[in-house]
Amino acid sequence: MKKKKLVVLTGAGISAESGIATFRAADGLWEGYDVMEVASPQGWRKNPALVLDFYNQRRKNALEAQPNAGHLALAELERDFDVTVITQNVDDLHERAGSSQVLHLHGKLFESRSTLDERLVYPIKGWELNLGEKCARGSQLRPNIVWFGEAVPMMEKAVEETLQADIFLVVGTSLVVYPAAGLLDYVSDETPIIVVDPKLPVVRKRPNLHLFEENASTGMLKVATLVREQYS
The missing domain is CATH 3.30.1600.10 (SIR2/SIRT2 'Small Domain')
Known part of the structure; x- marks a missing residue:
């Protein structure tokens, strides 16, 4: 059976727990x-x-710094899903945690x-x-x-990935930095959106919206259970 496509947008919050x-x-x-x-x-x-x-x-x-439980939980989801991580972070903690498909919007x-x-x-x-x-x-x-005032060359690829998502997950980002925050506009209303952050960003109400007001390290453990039980 073909694995469902899980697209993940991550921000500074997931790396903050690793001391970045x-x-x-x-x-x-x-x-x-x-x-x-x-x-x-x-x-x-x-x-x-x-x-x-x-x-x-x-x-x-x-x-x-070392990858934290949030990074590791994302990497482990590759066992059950086709996972693409779109990150606003420039560090390599996703790769070091074991994620194999990481798209860096803001460079490396x-x-x-x-x-x-x-x-x-x-x-x-x-x-x-x-x-x-x-x-x-x-x-x-x-x-x-990618510095302020410069184009975001990987944005087009990020949009392509988002359009193919069966599940869209947002972890550790305030959703105020564009163009990255605009990726949510490409997620269809039928596609589940899951948001994890201790200060939840504003996301318009829609079907299949799941909000976890937690840090990535604890929230991702609950997300892993949710997606495996409801969406795999």
Whole structure:
């Protein structure tokens, strides 16, 4: 029997439980930095050394972090479902937990790319990317991260996956960051939507809507039981 397709949108909340800092736009700061100084093309042009150092610290933090029960529960669902994880996170905790189909909307922390040709992408071994490290065409490498004001190249693929979903799951995201939050608009009314977050985002009422006002680590255990009993 063909497995049902479970599409999962994850956000900063699922990684927060592993000790990875979340960005909250309310104060415009991220780990004490003005977000536009470290996560925008303008910031990069102004002070690339600061931007590189900021992401070096994020990488160092991510290497020290471990997947939590929420990541692991998602990975285990692949035994019973065809699972695609669409994540707004740039860390690699989903992959390290065992998820095999992960689509990173906002880029990957452990990759660099050319400032001359964005098709030239390289893995980062360890946690450092420094000034003077260049691509094959001789231009400075930058973090392979989608910054504020830049296009989200994986969005089209994310929409394709969402349109095919038999079940749509949202974990650890406030659903206020677009275009990612707009994926819910592509989920048909017949498709069950499950939301897990300690501060539940606003989701319009619809049939087959399940809300779990919990952290990912505990909420995902209940979600796993729900989907296996009702939707597998």
